[in-house]
Amino acid sequence: MKKKLKVLFHINEESRWAVVLLNAFNFLMDIGEDNGDVVVIANGPAVIAYAGSDGYIGSERLKAMNELSKKGVKFLACRNAINEMCSEGFCIEVNELPSFVEIIPVGITEIIKRQQGSYSYVKP
Secondary structure (H helix, E strand, O other), rough: OOEEEEEEEOOOHHHHHHHHHHHHHHHHHHHHHHEEOOOOOOOOHHHHHHHOOOHHHHHHHHHHHHHHHHOOOOOEEHHHHHHHHHHHOOOOHHHHOOOEEEHHHHHHHHHHHHOOOOOOEEEO
16 A cells, blocks of 8 residues: 655745645645545634635635645644734634634644654745
């Protein structure tokens, strides 16, 4: 049995989402959906994208995320970042996030755990 390539894409800047999504798509196209284990961890201001808040761009970005999630990509959001964004005036209601987004307690801790679990770290 062929071992899956495991990759963790880390994003903490909202402006980098297009690059992260394209990288994840290209990775899966290159190796095949069944040969990769892809995780996207968003913390800091990047969690805003999960709310689809910026009109057409946000809606298209969420469509791309949804399509990638159907290909097995896991999208994770740091609860601390969500709470921090709320304290800065942009509240994200966890229960209103897309179903493909999983909330994790602390993004940086999850990143470290995944790296110890043999995930390659990529920060586009």
